[in-house]
Amino acid sequence: MSLLEITNLTVGFDTEDGLVQAVRDISLTLDEGEILALCGESGCGKSVTAMSVPRLLPPDTTRLSGSVKLDGRELTTLPERDMRQVRGKDVSVVFQEPMTSLNPSFTVGYQITEVLRRHERLSRQAAAGRAVELLELVGIPAPRRRMKEYPHQLSGGMRQRVMIAIAVACSPRVLIADEPTTALDVTIQAGVLDVFRDLRDRLGTAIILITHDLGVVADIADRAVVMYAGRAVEQAPVTELFANPRHPYTLGLMNALPSAAVNGRLAEIPGMVPSPLTDPDECAFQDRCPRVQDDCRAARPSLERHADGHLAACFHPGGKR
């Protein structure tokens, strides 16, 4: 049994224009100490998938079905009060925007000790001591001084590290990192990724890394799930994925990397993501696929096994690269 099991998860939102299906029938697993990357372009449903685990989606408008099990325990039906026990302690989140994700009116120290005192019965001093250790863990120099500082006094990279410190404070089983490096300079990115690697090695934390940056995926992830229009279109261990991408979308993403540029021109995937309001029984990628044929419009391809741990949903998958 895996640490985290997501089975047939479907998430939709009630909007003025109707029910928007953000995630359609996704299943994936996460093991201890594993770094799983959820990748795809904006709007493919990767954030929504991840946020379904701690249930941080807007309560009034979210329509969720399927199962999310942590250590065998079903999370989707937990009463809110119990869910609050899970958040911050078993499952925690590092958000995308370090600038705005920290409360500007409270000190860094307060925001870290807050989560510590919520979940572990620590005295104020003990919590403060632990907070200093956490700041050291994430590589922030002069941690004792930082405790009294406010978010606006820190640089973007440091704020992100503080967010990580808050997220790992109570040694969570699963850490969800939502585009943790997107808002940062490339030079800082490497440092943040090192922190994640370190956490995985030292604490055995399982990490779900949401990103659209395949470079980050190659750098740090063990396995990757490629999502498109709310569905998983390919899943594989990272080395296998980069060696043998099967789904045309995955191939398109890799070709779009600057490193794959030919004659100084970036390859792009033409066309746009289909509307999330409809869900016809056909391949969602057909309008943009270079390998599209008639059967792609007749039915939706489901995930098929191609090799050990490698799944792809395509009627005409690519061969070896």
Place this chain on the structure above:
Amino acid sequence: MLWFILRRCGSAVIVLFLASVLIFLGIRVLPGDPATVMAGEEASPAVVEAIRHEFGLDKPLPAQYLDYVGQTLTGNFGRSTQDQLPVIDIIAERLPVTLELSLLAMLVAIVVGVGAGIAAAVRRGRLADYVATGFGLAGLSVPHFWLGLLGILLFAVTWRILPASGYVPFTQDPAQNLQRMILPALVLGTGFAAILMRQTRSAMLGALSADYVRTARSKGLSEAKVVGAHALRNSLTTVVTVLGLQLGALISGAVVTEQIFVIPGFGKLTVDAVLTRNYPVIQAVVLITVIGYVLVNLLVDIAYAFLNPRIRLSGGTRD
């Protein structure tokens, strides 16, 4: 932070200076002889002369201003033309009354206004929100002296549970004092509460949709903590600013409220003084109001700086 306070104090002093000049000149702009004006229309020539001498009205203007400042700082505001009593005494008697009324009204306004604003923001789009917003609009539109009249009509004339007017000093009889203050404080506080409610609601809505609230929730904090600590804390600056801005309205409102409920306060003193052309009193009253107003705004600015860490730490530039 210290620099900030000093700069604001400096600003306040300049404003006070300019205001005092305006007030000083105001009296002397009137047609006719200032001494007669100040002595009142029924005063005998001898009294007029005494006033002229006492107030140095035969001296050149700048010297007069200096006298004026000196006198003000020593609390000498002259004598009321109504009854020749020292103005300072009259003020000392009336001011606490208005202060009590204003404080009670502010209390009502904060409790009701901020409370309703938070409730409306947290329960956005639901009944509580509509009720609170409706109340907010009504409070802004209804002239509160009319509200006072209606209040009297309802509570005093029709139901007879509260007295229609009058005042009993707190030191004399606390129960009676409060009973007479309930309606005026409610009436005065309502308009203010409406404005506070709107501002609090909008500030809280902004805070509740902010990223840091999402972070707070992801920590598993209770909803009370998320709303009460994280969201509210960041809305306080707006609330405090509004408080400061609306103080002028509160003072104006007190004047009218005292008129309706016949409360012998500072406000009523002002109106009576104007109607009877009691210039020494008018001058003193206006000056004291301005001083009070500037002081409170200064306090609000300091409170704002205190609440906003960015300014607190950098000794900030505000505009």
Place this chain on the structure above:
Amino acid sequence: MTKLWRRFSRRPMPMAGLVLVVAFVLLALIGPLVTGDPAAQDYLATLAPPSGAHPMGTDDLGRDAFARIAHGAQVSLQAGVLSTLLAMVVGIPIGLVAGFYRRWLDPVVMRLVDVTLAFPFLVFAVGLAAIIGPSLKGVVLALGFSQLPAVIRITRGEVLAVREMDYVDAAIADGAGDGHLIFRYVLPNCLNPLIVQATVAIPGAIIGEATLSFLGLGVQPPTPSWGVMLTTAQQYLSDAPWLAIWPGVMIALATLGFNLLGDGLRDVLDPRSAR
């Protein structure tokens, strides 16, 4: 323009506000022509309750309350509009000057604005009434004065914002003079926030006039004003409670109308103003 109207007309509240405002203006303009004489005294029917002849009753001198309400609307409208106009006519030039000639005049102007703000409206109105005597003129002056800071701030703000714009640099490079800049760029930008400001100021002015008149510091009898009617109402509160109702309701409706209208206009015209 039509696009704005479409966005505006979709919302019920601001439309209701528009209806109220139009009704108010119509009442003020046409009402006095239609109703009876507000000054006609009828000693046989003093403090009469509402009836066919006098739909809102009569006051202590037998004057028809309905006629007085209609005429009072005119007074309120005058107070609201004239004071706002005054504030604009005086405030816009000051704001422009402060924004354009930043180095010398701006600090001076801002200090003066601070001083103006130091005088709560009523105190200033009171002082003014003391000097020139109570009158509608005084009320308008006091109200206009109290709106000055806002108008000056808005205008000055627009000048400063426009100055930063690239197209202004381009225009200046082409030889545009200050006047051209003002009329072509600054004033059109000011229009929206100033309109919104007006819809906020007018209800305040209506209530302000009513308050001052209520206190006896504004419009003097026998000129009817909603505030003055309430003074009478207070005196005869137990004998003729109906007198207290209509003037207040009218003030509330007129003010509510402008407030709703203002909210709607602000959402459509000037969404960035924080409220």
